[in-house]
Amino acid sequence: MLVIKVSEFIKNVKRDLNDPQLRENFRGAMDYLMDKRQAAFTDVDEWATLKEQCKRIKQRCLLKLPHLLEQLEENLQRNGIEVHWAETTEQANEIIAKLIAKEHGKSVVKGKSMVSEEVALNDHLEQQGVECLETDMGEYIVQLAKEHPSHIIMPAIHQNKSQIGKLFVQHIDGFDYSSDVDTLIKAGRNVLRDKFCQADVGVTGVNFAVAETGTLCLVENEGNGRMCSTVPDLHIAITGIEKVIEKLDDVPPLLSLLTRSATGQAISTYFNMITHPRQPGEKDGPKAVHLVLLDNGRSQAFADEELRQTLQCIRCGACMNHCPVYTRIGGHAYGTVYPGPIGKIATPHMLGLEATNELPSASSLCGACEEVCPVGIPIPKLLLRLRKESVKPRADMPQTVKGQGGGRKPVEALIWQLWALVHKSPWLYRWSTKLLTRLSWLMPKNLGPWTTARTAPKPAAKTLHELIGENEKQGKRK
Amino acid sequence: MTNQSARNNILAKLKSQVAGADYDKLPKETGFEYPKLSREQQLEQFVGHLESNHAQVVKTSKAQIAEVVARELKSLGIDRLLYGKSGQYSEEIQALKGSVTLQEFDFVVESQAKQNLFDNTPAAITGAHSAIAATGTIVLWPTVEEPRTLSLVPPVHFVIVDAEQLYANFALLMNEQQWHNKMPTNVVLISGPSKTADIQQTLAYGAHGPEKLVVLLLVG
Structure with a gap:
C-alpha cells in the first residue's frame, strides 16, 4: 500500500x-x-x-x-x-x-x-x-x-458539490462550472460512457x-x-x-x-x-x-479466535457513520485504506502494529460501532485487545499480531512495572504515596498529551491513609 | 497462472486453525418471520418500492403492451426501440412496427455494433424472469435473445413483468426455483433506474445505467 x-x-x-x-x-x-x-x-x-x-x-x-x-x-x-x-x-x-x-x-x-x-x-x-x-x-x-x-x-x-464543480472545470474538457448535482453527474456519465465502450x-x-x-x-x-x-x-x-x-x-x-x-x-x-x-x-x-x-x-486475524471476528465484516460502513471520532477527523486522517472503527481493527493485520499502533488508541470506546454492526463484531473489545498486543514485550510468545509491541515505550513500561511493584506491597505503597504528597511541588506543569486539554493534577497535602489515621486518633480522644 | 504456493500456504494456515472444528454443533440460524401478505398487498408493496425508487410503473395487460410502449416512447420523444427478436414478448413488441423503428438485437457486442449500441440506442425493451415484492425488485435472467447489455446500455429501459411471477421475497424465489441447481451466466436484480448519491448525498438518476426504468406490470 x-x-x-x-x-x-x-x-x-x-x-x-x-x-x-x-x-x-x-x-x-x-x-x-x-x-x-x-x-x-x-x-x-x-x-x-x-x-x-x-x-x-x-x-x-x-x-x-x-x-x-x-x-x-x-x-x-x-x-x-x-x-x-x-x-x-x-x-x-x-x-x-x-x-x-x-x-x-x-x-x-x-x-x-x-x-x-x-x-x-x-x-x-x-x-x-x-x-x-x-x-x-x-x-x-x-x-x-x-x-x-x-x-x-x-x-x-x-x-462538497462546489468543490467538485471546480474539479470538473479543471479536468473535463468543455465543462462550464456548475454546482448542480444532476449536471455534474451527467458530465461524469458522458466521460465514462466512452471509456466503458472502449476499455x-x-x-x-x-x-x-x-x-x-x-x-x-x-x-x-x-x-x-x-x-x-x-x-x-x-x-x-x-x-x-x-x-x-x-x-x-x-x-x-x-x-x-x-x-x-x-x-x-x-x-x-x-x-x-x-x-x-x-x-x-x-x-x-x-x-x-x-x-x-x-x-x-x-x-493472521483468522488464527486468533477473538480477532477472527474482524473477518465477519461485510463492509457496510455503518461503524464509520456512527463513530464520533471518524465524524470529526474524517477518513483521510487515518492514513489507511480502511478508515474508521473497522479500519482500526483490520489494518493492523495488513500493515502490522509497528505502523498502526496509534490506531487502536484513537477511540473513546463508546460502543456505537458495535451497536450498529450488522454482523455483531465486538469492535471495542478488539480495539482493547490490539492495544494490549501493541504494548506487549516484542519477544513474548505467541506472536499473534505482526509488529507486536510496536507501541511499547520503555519509560511507560517501566512506570507500569513500578506501579505493579508498589501496589503489591502495603509498606511500599504507603511510603511512596506519602513521598508523592510531600514532593507535590515537584509536579511538572506539562505532562505531555494529558495537559494539552487539562491542567496537571496536584497531589493533596496528605494521603488518604494519613487523613483516616488522623481521624481515628481524634475519635479515640473523644 | 494460478499461484500454487500462495494457494497452499493460505489454505494450510487456515486449515491448521480449524482442524478440530465440529460443524454439527453450530448454533441455529433463526431467520425473521415476516408477516404473510395477500396477493394484492404484495403487488402494492412491489409497486410502492419501485415508485419510491423513481421507476415508472404501468399496470397493463399482454394485449396492450404495444400501445403502452408506443405512448410512453412518444412522450419521451423517442422513435426507436431495441429488442430481442425471439424474446419472451417479441410478438407483442413487433406490433409496434409502424409507430416506431424496431431494431433487433441480432449482433455480437463488438467494434462498430458496440459503438452503435452506446451512441445510437435511446431505448430498449426486455422481459423479466421474475420479481420480488419485499424490495420492489425485477429479476432479469439475460438470454441469447435478450442479452445483458440490452437492459444496461440504452438510457431508457422498458421491462415487462408478469404479475404471476411475483414472489414474496428473494429467499423464497431462489428456493422455489431451486437456483442452486443451475445458475445462468448472469442474473441481475434491478430495483429502479441507475442512481448515485456520491455528490454531497444528493440523489441523481442515470449515473451509468438507464436513467429511466418503465415497468409494464401485466396484471390482466
Missing part, C-alpha cells in the same frame, strides 16, 4: 480537526447516513433477529473457510472462471498485471473495489503503462483530485462469493459494476478470502443488512450474480472472467 502514512496520524488529526469545511462536509454526510439507516430499521425485533442470524452465518462460513475456498475454487473453475491466490498485495498486483498484459490490455475500467485500493492496483498498473480509470462517481471524483477514498461506501464524502478490461470487487454455485455477487447503484463486468472482453474480480459464503441461502439476509446498514436502502439498485464468462452463442459479456483471492494479513 503505497499511500500509507499512518505514522503521521496525530499530525493528520490536528490538520483535519482545524478544517471547518471538512468538518461540515463530514458532519452533514454522517447525519444523513445515520438518519437513512435508522429509517430502514424500524422493527427492533427484525433488526435483532437478522443481526444474530447474519453474525452466525458469517461465523459458520469462517469456521468452514478453508473448505469453502476450495469448494468455491472448484465450482468457479467448473463454471469457466479462473481462480488466483495472492498472499500479499504485490502478488495480487503481479497476477492482475500479467492477466492484462497477456491480452495486450491498455485500458482498464474499474468498479468500486476497496480491495483494489488495498493493493494500490491503480498505481501498479499505471507504472506498467495501463490506463486505470475509476468509474464509480465518487471514486472518479477522488481519482481526478489525486486523492484516496475517505469513506468505503461514499468515497468523495469529504468534498479492454473491467476490474471489480466482490461482495459475496458463493461457494455452493461458484457465483460472484456484486452490490451497486450506479450500473458501473454491471458495465465493468459486462462490456470489456476481460473481467477481473478481486476480493479478500473472507468474502466467501457457503450457499445461496446465505445471500438474502446478508444482502438485506448490507444495503440497509450502508445507505438505508431495502436493496441496492443492482445486484449482480456472475457465474460464467460468455457462453457459446451469447452476444455479450466478458470472454474470460478471473477471480483473485487476497490474504494480506487476513489469515
Whole structure:
C-alpha cells in the first residue's frame, strides 16, 4: 500500500480537526447516513433477529473457510472462471498485471473495489503503462483530485458539490462550472460512457462469493459494476478470502443488512450474480472472467479466535457513520485504506502494529460501532485487545499480531512495572504515596498529551491513609 | 497462472486453525418471520418500492403492451426501440412496427455494433424472469435473445413483468426455483433506474445505467 502514512496520524488529526469545511462536509454526510439507516430499521425485533442470524452465518462460513475456498475454487473453475491466490498485495498486483498484459490490455475500467485500493492496483498498473480509470462517481471524483477514498461506501464524502464543480472545470474538457448535482453527474456519465465502450478490461470487487454455485455477487447503484463486468472482453474480480459464503441461502439476509446498514436502502439498485464468462452463442459479456483471492494479513486475524471476528465484516460502513471520532477527523486522517472503527481493527493485520499502533488508541470506546454492526463484531473489545498486543514485550510468545509491541515505550513500561511493584506491597505503597504528597511541588506543569486539554493534577497535602489515621486518633480522644 | 504456493500456504494456515472444528454443533440460524401478505398487498408493496425508487410503473395487460410502449416512447420523444427478436414478448413488441423503428438485437457486442449500441440506442425493451415484492425488485435472467447489455446500455429501459411471477421475497424465489441447481451466466436484480448519491448525498438518476426504468406490470 503505497499511500500509507499512518505514522503521521496525530499530525493528520490536528490538520483535519482545524478544517471547518471538512468538518461540515463530514458532519452533514454522517447525519444523513445515520438518519437513512435508522429509517430502514424500524422493527427492533427484525433488526435483532437478522443481526444474530447474519453474525452466525458469517461465523459458520469462517469456521468452514478453508473448505469453502476450495469448494468455491472448484465450482468457479467448473463454471469457466479462473481462480488466483495472492498472499500479499504485490502478488495480487503481479497476477492482475500479467492477466492484462497477456491480452495486450491498455485500458482498464474499474468498479468500486476497496480491495483494489488495498493493493494500490491503480498505481501498479499505471507504472506498467495501463490506463486505470475509476468509474464509480465518487471514486472518479477522488481519482481526478489525486486523492484516496475517505469513506468505503461514499468515497468523495469529504468534498462538497462546489468543490467538485471546480474539479470538473479543471479536468473535463468543455465543462462550464456548475454546482448542480444532476449536471455534474451527467458530465461524469458522458466521460465514462466512452471509456466503458472502449476499455479492454473491467476490474471489480466482490461482495459475496458463493461457494455452493461458484457465483460472484456484486452490490451497486450506479450500473458501473454491471458495465465493468459486462462490456470489456476481460473481467477481473478481486476480493479478500473472507468474502466467501457457503450457499445461496446465505445471500438474502446478508444482502438485506448490507444495503440497509450502508445507505438505508431495502436493496441496492443492482445486484449482480456472475457465474460464467460468455457462453457459446451469447452476444455479450466478458470472454474470460478471473477471480483473485487476497490474504494480506487476513489469515493472521483468522488464527486468533477473538480477532477472527474482524473477518465477519461485510463492509457496510455503518461503524464509520456512527463513530464520533471518524465524524470529526474524517477518513483521510487515518492514513489507511480502511478508515474508521473497522479500519482500526483490520489494518493492523495488513500493515502490522509497528505502523498502526496509534490506531487502536484513537477511540473513546463508546460502543456505537458495535451497536450498529450488522454482523455483531465486538469492535471495542478488539480495539482493547490490539492495544494490549501493541504494548506487549516484542519477544513474548505467541506472536499473534505482526509488529507486536510496536507501541511499547520503555519509560511507560517501566512506570507500569513500578506501579505493579508498589501496589503489591502495603509498606511500599504507603511510603511512596506519602513521598508523592510531600514532593507535590515537584509536579511538572506539562505532562505531555494529558495537559494539552487539562491542567496537571496536584497531589493533596496528605494521603488518604494519613487523613483516616488522623481521624481515628481524634475519635479515640473523644 | 494460478499461484500454487500462495494457494497452499493460505489454505494450510487456515486449515491448521480449524482442524478440530465440529460443524454439527453450530448454533441455529433463526431467520425473521415476516408477516404473510395477500396477493394484492404484495403487488402494492412491489409497486410502492419501485415508485419510491423513481421507476415508472404501468399496470397493463399482454394485449396492450404495444400501445403502452408506443405512448410512453412518444412522450419521451423517442422513435426507436431495441429488442430481442425471439424474446419472451417479441410478438407483442413487433406490433409496434409502424409507430416506431424496431431494431433487433441480432449482433455480437463488438467494434462498430458496440459503438452503435452506446451512441445510437435511446431505448430498449426486455422481459423479466421474475420479481420480488419485499424490495420492489425485477429479476432479469439475460438470454441469447435478450442479452445483458440490452437492459444496461440504452438510457431508457422498458421491462415487462408478469404479475404471476411475483414472489414474496428473494429467499423464497431462489428456493422455489431451486437456483442452486443451475445458475445462468448472469442474473441481475434491478430495483429502479441507475442512481448515485456520491455528490454531497444528493440523489441523481442515470449515473451509468438507464436513467429511466418503465415497468409494464401485466396484471390482466
